[in-house]
Amino acid sequence: MELSSSLVLVLVLTVLMMVWWKRKESRLSLPPGPLALPLIGNLLILDKRAPFKSFMKWSKTYGPVMTVYIGSQRMVVLVGYDTVKEALVDQAEDFTGRAPIPFIFQILRGYGLVISNGDRWRQLRRFTLTTLRDFGMGRKRMEQWIQEESRHLLKSFEETKLTPVDPVFFTSRAVSNVICSLVFGQRFDYEDKDFLGLLQIISRLLRFISSPQGQLYNVFPKLMQLLPGRHHAMLKEVEDIKAFISKKIKEHEKTLDFDDPKDFIDCFLLKLRQDKHNPDTEFHKDNLLGTVLNLFVAGTETTSTTLRYALMLLIKHPHIQEQMQKEIDRVIGQNRIPTMDDRKSLPFTDAVIHEVQRYLDIVPLxxxxxxxxxxxxxxxTIPKGTVIIPMLHSVLRDEGQWETPWTFNPEHFLDANGNFKKNPAFMPFSAGKRSCVGESLARMELFLFIVSLLQRFSFSSPKGRDGVDPSPELSSFANMPRFYDLIASPR
Known part of the structure; x- marks a missing residue:
């Protein structure tokens, strides 16, 4: 009898808390959303492996602007191209804030470019964009660096001699060396064990953040810190990347030429010394380490993952691969090094590369x-302290913007005459004031690397076209492609 009374009491208290919670929310004029339980919010009904699927489903009931709770954290989710554009572009200043993602905050402590806000973010973003452009991002100088790195990438595939290989580190070594040239002023040998070790950590980091355990850390960070698990090992591994960057910064301090800065770190050190008497400056060692870590990790993993996924889709759709090769052969041939000027003469190839990015949907949330x-x-009203999710997945799959949003279809970027056409809903790099600072670099890398590879090789799977599965293995923070082997056959 006492047990029954206790259960009834607990049930009554739970209902009362839910009613109080709902009344509190209504007073705030929050967007509608599914009923949330105290402490755990909507976790019980959330698809843990692919949260964006739940958000898409709920938006059909609650509309394109809705409130959800992940644990006790209030989130407002924005769904669809029109909604996301209105927030990030039309009301850009209101939506410039970046959430203090607990796992990332544990690594960066609020420093660097990615999760900083206010004057810190403004100073660092302005400086980073200016410096990267000065060193050729999106220009001829950077194009030459990528062309040179393409030669190393082609050679590494030649050396496989038709042996099936996992392309993960083929793509990540090449892509990472481009950002390393910008940031550290050097490229690394493909067999450099320290370099390969860092790439492995970066790969594991993004996969962990995209796993249910990684997301659980972001929901209950204090609890997770007390519990055993893979997050402790991952945080320790990230310290190895930070130690590597700190070592490079010290080396730059010893060789710094005030009249001839060689790379991003040199420029930051010069700015740091210029502002040393400015109490409001954000140019100090913590922000240098954080920003370089941001550039190194993001500049390596997202583009290399997209490149690896592109090869998977070309294996899955051999007729598209062949059509690209015919266009490349007609415009460039198989010997001349491709340039960015060739892009306007390769509309089908350009369309395929854009469609790869749309279909991969690498950062769905x-x-x-x-x-x-x-x-x-x-x-x-979106109250202060609310996390905001402008869902890129809902933009890249918006049925009002794409003819066949759930199908890999390069025709999305071609007009009736076969010319390349833009689509405003193409937002893989986000939009507005917090869009990716490396967008122009990533676009250049994808085009030059893919065209160079298809000039020289045809790609296939040892298990045939049905031996690759383009559905993501993990779909939380990022859509992570499955591992697969490919065969690079010289043409």
Whole structure:
């Protein structure tokens, strides 16, 4: 009898808490959303392996602007091209905040470019964009670096001699060396064990963040810190990357030429010394380490993953691979090094590369934004402290913007005459003031690497076209492709 009374009491208290919670939310003029339980929010009904699928499903009931709770953290999810554009572009200033993602915050402590806010973010973003452009990002100088790295990538595939290989480190070594040239002023040998070790950590890092355990850390960070698990090992491994960067910074301090900065670190050190008497400066060692870590990790993994996924899709659709090769042969041939000027003459190839990025949908939830103050949006109030999810998945799969959003279809980027056409809903790099600082670099890398590879090789799977599965293995923070082997056959 006493047990029954206790259960009834618990049930009554739970209902009362839910009613109180709901009334509190209604007073805030929050967007509608599914009923959330105290402490755990909507976790019980959330697809843990692919949260964006739940958000898409709920938006059909609650609309394109809705409130959800992941644990006790309030989130406002924005769904669809029109909604995301209105927030990130039309109300850009209101939505510039970046959420303090617990796992990333544990690594960066709020320093660097990715999760900083306010004046810190503005100073670092302005400096980073200016410096990367000065060193050729999106220009001829950077094009030459990528062309040179393409030669090393082609040679590494030649050396496989038709042996099936996992392309993970073929693509990551090449892509990483481009950002390393920009940031560290050097490229690394493909057999450099320290370099390969760092690439393995970066690969594991993104996979961990995209796993259910990684997301669980972001929901209950204090609890997870007390519990055993893979997160402890991952945080320790990231310290190895930070130690490597710190070592490079010290080397740069010893060789710094005030009249001739060689790379991003040199330029940051010069700015640091210029501002040493400015109490409001954000140019100090913590922000240098954090920003370089941001550039190194993001500049390696996202583009190399996209490149690896592109090869998978070309294996899955050999007729598309052949059509690209015919266009490349007609415009460039098999001997001349491709340039960015060739892109306008390769509309089908350009369309395929864009479609790879749309279909991969590498960061479906976007990097979370944050309400740094109360925001008025579409008749609702988004209170300060709310995490905001402008879902890129919902933009890249918007049925009002794409003819066949769930199909890999390069025709999305071609007009009736076979000319390349833009689509405003193409937002793999996000949009607005927090869009990816390396967008122009990534676009250049994808084009030059893919065209160079298809000039020289045809790609296939040892298990045939049905031996590759383009569905993601992990679909939380990032859509992570499955591992697979390929055969690079010289043409």
């Amino acid at each position: 976007n990097v979370p934004h944050y309400a740094t103050c109360d925001i008025s949006f579409r008749g609702h």
